[in-house]
Amino acid sequence: MRKIDTRDFRRATRTTSREINRRIVLNLVRDHQPVSRADIARRMSIGRGVVTSIIQDLIDEGTIYEGATGHAARGRRPTMLYVRTQDRLVVAVDIRFSRTFVMLSDFAGTQIALESFETAFDPHALVVDLTSRIRRLLDAHGARGRCEGVGLVVPGMVERLTGRVLLAPQLGWRDVDVRDALAKGVGLPVQIENAPMACALAQMWLGQRGNTTDNFVYVTVSDGVGAGIVLNGQLIRGETNSAGEFGHIPLDTNGPQCLCGARGCWEAYTSNQATLSRYLGRELVPLWGGAVPHPAGGLTIEDLISRARAGDARASEAIVATGHYLGVGIGGIVNALNPSQVFLGGEITGAWDMIQPAVRAGILERALTPAGRKTPVVPEQMGGFPRLRGATALVAAPHFAAPRVA
Numbered sequence: 334m335r336k337i338d339t340r341d342f343r344r345a346t347r348t349t350s351r352e353i354n355r356r357i358v359l360n361l362v363r364d365h366q367p368v369s370r371a372d373i374a375r376r377m378s379i380g381r382g383v384v385t386s387i388i389q390d391l392i393d394e395g396t397i398y399e400g401a402t403g404h405a406a407r408g409r410r411p412t413m414l415y416v417r418t419q420d421r422l423v424v425a426v427d428i429r430f431s432r433t434f435v436m437l438s439d440f441a442g443t444q445i446a447l448e449s450f451e452t453a454f455d456p457h458a459l460v461v462d463l464t465s466r467i468r469r470l471l472d473a474h475g476a477r478g479r480c481e482g483v484g485l486v487v488p489g490m491v492e493r494l495t496g497r498v499l500l501a502p503q504l505g506w507r508d509v510d511v512r513d514a515l516a517k518g519v520g521l522p523v524q525i526e527n528a529p530m531a532c533a534l535a536q537m538w539l540g541q542r543g544n545t546t547d548n549f550v551y552v553t554v555s556d557g558v559g560a561g562i563v564l565n566g567q568l569i570r571g572e573t574n575s576a577g578e579f580g581h582i583p584l585d586t587n588g589p590q591c592l593c594g595a596r597g598c599w600e601a602y603t604s605n606q607a608t609l610s611r612y613l614g615r616e617l618v619p620l621w622g623g624a625v626p627h628p629a630g631g632l633t634i635e636d637l638i639s640r641a642r643a644g645d646a647r648a649s650e651a652i653v654a655t656g657h658y659l660g661v662g663i664g665g666i667v668n669a670l671n672p673s674q675v676f677l678g679g680e681i682t683g684a685w686d687m688i689q690p691a692v693r694a695g696i697l698e699r700a701l702t703p704a705g706r707k708t709p710v711v712p713e714q715m716g717g718f719p720r721l722r723g724a725t726a727l728v729a730a731p732h733f734a735a736p737r738v739a
């Protein structure tokens with residue numbers, strides 16, 4: 334999927350089809366709403382007639398709507414156009430090692446309902462549980478007819494065509510289907526994606542205007558750590574869709590145990606589980622092969638942050654150490670990919686004031702160029718549920734994305 338750059342599309346307007354013009358119109362309305370037909374035609378430098386007919390199609394299919402009239406210097410006041418997002422609904426699902434979150438939201442990512450429950454590690458049991466919860470949620474909000482799909486993010490590698498989860502170390506999953514089973518259960522299309530890639534997509538599609546560039550990395554820190562990479566406005570997927578696994582780059586091959594089975598991965602120093610393990614003085618337990626003891630014994634990263642704020646020095650130390658390791662790893666990412674900024678999502682951003690100096694110091698230690706050392710790290714807003722926003726984008730973004738032309 335490629336984002337349409339609404340500032341530089343002149344070439345496309347001369348050489349490509351009505352479908353591309355349609356998506357450019359849609360993206361322009363989204364970026365500039367409320368906007369008039371005349372303004373769209375002016376921005377695209379194409380005939381008013383073509384624009385009018387494309388807009389009529391978009392109105393007929395319910396993608397955009399006409400709202401209040403705007404102001405004009407003289408003459409008739411124009412009717413303004415908006416993208417229809419409020420009554421187009423998505424169920425977003427974030428499957429994690431610790432808990433699974435389900436959110437009903439609209440196409441703009443506005444939350445309507447949110448619930449969470451303990452994750453069943455058996456994929457079949459999880460699908461059965463999710464199916465009944467999603468059905469109940471849709472019924473409770475009278476949303477069945479208006480929900481256009483389910484977006485599912487998982488902590489693992491997803492095969493693009495089949496939607497199968499090839500590997501999710503935290504869950505102990507190998508070559509597992511949840512997409513098709515869930516689609517059958519709820520009777521809606523289901524889109525599935527690796528969580529960091531979905532977060533990067535959401536940053537492109539639902540991010541605040543002016544807050545996104547064409548070259549950025551989105552680092553997600555939760556029970557695991559991963560990265561969604563966007564270069565030249567394109568999400569980098571790699572040959573088999575598994576790019577971005579920076580979490581399993583080793584910092585020290587004799588380092589702490591990682592949930593993937595290896596030692597010393599970046600994730601084993603920086604994930605929520607790693608931070609909690611550091612505080613508790615316990616090693617993480619790989620999940621493969623049976624029993625799943627919760628390494629933190631019910632203690633969450635939010636609890637740990639609260640303890641640190643209440644004066645627990647060991648809690649602060651554990652959190653600040655995570656900040657330092659995050660910075661060291663981000664320094665490596667900066668060297669490898671040269672992004673203009675790095676977004677950081679996850680509960681740890683709730684301690685941003687505590688970790689920021691350590692993050693910056695880590696980057697300063699490792700980044701090789703003066704420009705690299707200055708790369709901004711932007712923490713995701715607290716309570717923004719970036720992974721659920723990512724899941725929402727899986728359903729909403731294809732309506733706005735550029736069609737594949739290459």
Ligand SMILES: [Zn+2]
Pocket residue numbers: 580581591592593594595598600601
């Ligand atoms: Zn690992």
